[in-house]
Amino acid sequence: MKVEDFRKMTDEERAKKTRELREELGNLAFQHKLRPLEDTSRMKKIKKDIARLLTVAREKSAS
Secondary structure (H helix, E strand, O other), rough: OOOOHHOOOOOHHHHHHHHHHHHHHHHHHHHHHHOOOOOOHHHHHHHHHHHHHHHHHHHHHHH
């Protein structure tokens, strides 16, 4: 997703999305340990989305 989309979300929506992405990342990491994933770039994209969400949340709390 794009940063603009994250900025339009409410605090509750951002928190929910962060939890969902962290859960998905955990599931992918577990699956990757069992057998190699076909698309390992998905893990990197999820990590970046989590970082974007946390950055936007920090920006909102600072202002």
